[in-house]
Amino acid sequence: MKKLLYIGNKLAVHGHNPTTIDTLSVLFANEGYHVVSASSRSNKVVRILDMLATLFRHAKTTDFVIIDTYSTANFWYAFLVSQCCRILKCRYIPFLHGGNLPERLSKSPRWSRMIFNNAYRNVAPSLYLKQIFEDFKVPNVSYIPNVIELKEYDFKERTGLKPRLLWVRAFADIYNPKMAVAVLGELQKKYPEASLCMVGPEKDGSLAATKQYAETKKVTVQFTGRLTKKEWTGLAPDFDIFISTTHFDNTPVSVLEAMALGMPVVATNVGGISYLLIHDVDAQLVGDNAVIEMSEAIVKLIENPDFAREQTKNAYRKIIAFDWTEVKKQWDNLLNNH
Template sequence: MTTVPRSVLFVGAFPRPAGLDRYASGDLALRLESRGWTTRVTSSRPGRLARPWNMLIETWRARHQYAVACVDVFSGPAFLGAEAACAVLRRLGKPYTLILTCPSHYLLTEMRSMRTDLVLLPNPLDVARYAFHERRPLLRHLVWLRAFHETYNPELAVEVLGRIRKQYDDVRLIMIGPDKGDGSLQKTRRTAKKLGIDEAVTFPGAVPKLDVPNHLSRGDIFLNTTNCDNTPVSVMEAMACGLPVVSTNVGGIPYLVEDGESALLTPPADAEAMSNAVVRLMHEPILARRLARNGRQRVEAFDWSVVLPRWERLLESVTPGFGAHWDHEP
């Protein structure tokens, strides 16, 4: 049976009820379809055992319906399922690309010692969904958008607010994101209450992806408090909306933004430094506007209009008989 040309199988985790566009590779699959590609995805099955097994079955069952596979994994047991799927692909003689779900210059630099053929393909953003507007004084609404997990240190955000409200008692904070169940949300709530600022902090929980721009547009300054990071989409979304960003200087953050030009960076777990940076933006509106403009310009390089054609060139370059050339840009 002849394999369908310009066809790709995406192997990864796409659990329901979320739609495909909620996942980086799922969104990529949908956009490739709009450009004439035939795509399949596996697996949407729940459970850590059922999902890898379904990946294997679909990789074999659909073997005549795709020319190339894209294996998209990023943590833990998923690597075992991905390796098994790659073994099936090798048996079938199918070319595949094993990718990182949050590629960045940071990861490229850190992993170069392991491989020399790494390709930088950043997680894209549909920039047009994020209306840009410059904030005008007074800047009083802080926004935090992440999952409540100790990795992202959400407690730091309320500590920062507590310090700021000693000078400006009208500053408020909204903390958006799901509870990952490690106690971080409860700890953050307790800290807010202990500092006497619980009425100034709002916890709406997780919000649908399409509603993120609306929530960000109501804020004035974005806080990123994480202890380690790669290239967080939440920071990119804030920059797209025109929020000046104050972030910890960890991991891939300094690869994404430049301190003093597209964001203000502070040491991790340093409430004093971060609160001082926020107050500086409140006092220096010209700086805040410059950061916002430069931030928007920076994330435009991550737009789908830039990244999708690169994905197509890569997939075409590994598709048998297609004859396309991949320029292997850094």
């Protein structure tokens, strides 16, 4: 079986939300792949050095290096690792995650080409990113979706939706958490009993700012802080509608998980969302930061239960393609047929 080196920010052990490296490295190992992963070091500089040291240590015995590749500061560890892979003659596979990667391609075309044009294969978890990279003339781009394990999610068919909203994401400006609070305020004009639970860790000061904003708006919001997947999915039966308020996105796993749990989704139509969801078929899509439009979409679901039920069923049918039993076939094909 193939030997894999997986490079990324493995920081769940330090209280951060799990990322792809935390889940996919385990799934690969369970399928019989020999997996080494790096890095879980909390200091960013030390983490990059650990990534490079691990690469040099295992270069001669590794079949493929998978690199979680993001669009902002974490773009640069991917750049360094990929160029070392070229020197060491290691086949590397950037796994593209950053919702703002299109801007990175435009702002750093030279560095981007050095990474992506020399990769064994670039893996895009959304058709949106695949299209963006192909338009940028990046060769060797494959679509393999983000993965969830459906067996870990209890689908609940909801009847008689209530304005009980759930939001799950890290508190960062890019994810626009204040919009969720504003939507709650708008909803309470029609449904005074409307409620909102926001799950996720602090990232850039947005949690404190969102709490202050809720006080200013005079609405009560339940802030749980970071929860494990088991903990927040355990909360899901107490809520009826999942909202995503992000400014940029690719294929958010939390949205996929909400679909697997039977929650109707209302999301801002940004980045790769329109490649993932279809308005009025498996989700309600609204404009970026469109507070009134999102509140109206929620009212539409509440007041049209049959429509909401059909949307939820369509979403679950779609999510089957993201189950590991399906996705692993695509990874096996990539890693074993060359």
